Amino acid sequence: MATSVAVILAFAACSDDGGSEATAGAGGNTSGAGVGAGNPTSSGNVDPTTSGAGNPTSSGNVDPTTSSGNVDPTTSSGNVDPTTSSGNVDPTTSAASGGSTCSPAVDIAAPSGNPFANARLFVDPGYVTKVDSSIAKVTDAALKAKMEKVKEIQTAFWLDTIDAIKKLPAYLDAALKLQNELCEPVTALIVVYDLPNRDCHAKASNGELHLNENGTQRYQQEYIAPIKQILAAHSGQRIAAVIEPDSLPNIATNLGTENCDEATAQGYRDNVAYALKELNMPHVYQYIDAAHSGWLGWPDNQKKGAKIFAEVIKAAGSPANVRGFATNVANYTQLSYSTEKYEQQSNPCYGELDYVDAMASALSAEGLGDKHFIIDTSRNGVGNIRDDWGYWCNNIGAGMGQRPKANPGGATNLDAYVWVKPPGDSDGTADKNAKRFDAFCGYANADQRAPEAGVWFHEYFVECVKNANPPL
Template identity: 35%
Template sequence: MVQLTQFVLATAALAGAASAAPKPPPGPNVNPWTGKDRYVVQSYGKKLDQTIAAFTAQNDTLNAARTRTVAQKISTFTWVTTRDGLSLISQAIKEARQQKKGPKKMIVGLVLYNLPDRDCSAGESAGELSSANNGLQIYKKEFVDKYAKLVSEARDLDFAIVLEPDSLGNAVTNQGVPFCANATPIYEEGIAYAISKLQFPNVHLYIDAAHGGWLGWADNLKPTAEVFGRVVAMAKKLNPMAKIRGFSTNVSNYNSFQAKVRENYTEYSPSWDESHYATSLAPYLEAEGLPSHFIIDQGRVALPGAREEWGEWCNVEPAGFGPLPGSKQNNTNVDSLVWIKPGGESDGKCGLTGAPAAGAWFDEYVQMLVKNADPPLAPTYMKKPHGPKA
């Protein structure tokens, strides 16, 4: 009863925040995804050749054809996670230009993910830079500055850039972890710097806002918005014109956009799926003068009952590909559903027996994602070559 009362009070407070919150400063509110083609990452498609071959060997032509659809037609994001990985931006630009047809603009999804002391609480995706070894200066000058130069020079393309998945979530909830407490000022300064440097008309920035199971609890909404407000204010001190388009959620996680079944572990949370998380967080963002626009990763969605608790995040089984990027949805805070985490890349040596290291290809897992896709993927069959006329 006490918990239920707390939930009712928190819901009332949320409603009050929604009515009292000042709106962000007026300005153009053009959804950057509207009316644009989306870049399909060819290197991801090549990885899926292994999955297509596996289904073909099983005489499963339907799921081979469904995998071919993912490889050839569905837009995902390119993750740039090291200084050497900056070459992936050039590759994406080249391929996007080749894919562009007609007068429509092309939007390219990128992830910027290389903070010093990265992944302070989980450790499965630890990066190349350490704050103890001049990591922040290296991050700024050898990573962010070069990143910004590459996207600024491709003015014929638009870019949607997700900034540092999971990092600021640690600033909200994991200050009791010494490594995270020490890393937080580094995270905030690094992301503020990236925002200040990525101010170009063809670039649309989304700060990562973790997911509803992490930051969507009633007590976390206001502190989360305050952290984001502080970081954007820091960016404005570096560049008075600094702004962001909004926030990304559910990156590399498994939450539904709109849950068909409300899981028991979401009880008392106003953010039981990602649509409700966006709606719950929006008024607190607006109270900080921030935009309340979201992109939501649906590249992998856990099936109902797959998890016993929300904290299960690693190679969750069973799961499937979720709604396609750009699918229609009924939440005005959401710019687009997207596939940010490429399905098939392991979360780490956890979750399932035999799972490979973080980022390594996990073909058995992607086969499961294809089979469990919801809605089911449309098949793309290979065209039979025309033989010589008789």
């Protein structure tokens, strides 16, 4: 357990001045960024029969009494068959090619290039179904009312397996149908997350593809190719995509440890570059995962990460639609701190706002000064809940944080607060006998009731609702 210390750098700038290099095992950046937290194998499940998917404003607030937020994907003019395993759609018949009665037609151009600005944020019907399952289990009226509010907040749609792709057309059709009803832009948020040798420094979230089992070919042909086709068929709507959580940051700090070998590192570079290149479309806004302040916050780690990001973007041909970077994905790091129970270990970045400023400077030094950021605030509402910065697995006492919001300010080129990790999806199992058990899920700070990564964790969802800050 880290000793409690006074935070003497709370108001210091997070910069290249001071601080020491933190490698794996130092400063909690060993598996960081929610390794294992971002594997919601069920989060991509969309119930196309579910209505009331939401009518969110950019802040996540909706008027549940209005009918405009009700989405019935089964009546979408471009309805595709979500049971097909390939996810293939015919762009000429997709909902993206028509069906709107809006006059004038909806202009999906993003103000200043920010896809979250001046748009409704589409609520995943599959997540609403999960929340409803928890509402059915509680009797406290006040708690139920808070849970109902969560159903109005956008969470990301995770493409964490090849099989999950078959749900993507119906999800995007539902978002487009809402856009056509409202006659205003609706932004959908997806996560591309199935690299070969995924999450090399963790066990809870290891993926289905492996480099030594034709993983690169499968990733490119069976995973990226159908996603590309589906996104291309939905060119009439804004789509924001978080690209491969926990991948490139592992190269920066964990290379040479456990399964993070040179072959895996090169596979990460090549395949992330491939994804960026293939998904380069004007209506798609890509944000590369950039870990969090407790992982790449140390100046040397910032420089390493920024250099790798720049190299991969260049290898992809510098796609115009790489909008920037996503931080704190599936993690708990607060936006800012005054005190914290764990040792900061000479890291000058105390929170995500500091980190975004610092990473912006590091990226600028690599010629990427035009990039923007989004911060995952889904579970970072409460501090002082873990004994070490690197503890990422179902931390007890966590609470939902700031609601999704465009242009919140507070840091350099900050596009939005978003909820990438759906609160309630487990980070990893606490069963020590399970194949995918990770030691981080057995620590005292981790909830020992937890199921496998991605499985709905009702009890944890309840706690995140109760501890929400700001309150629901």
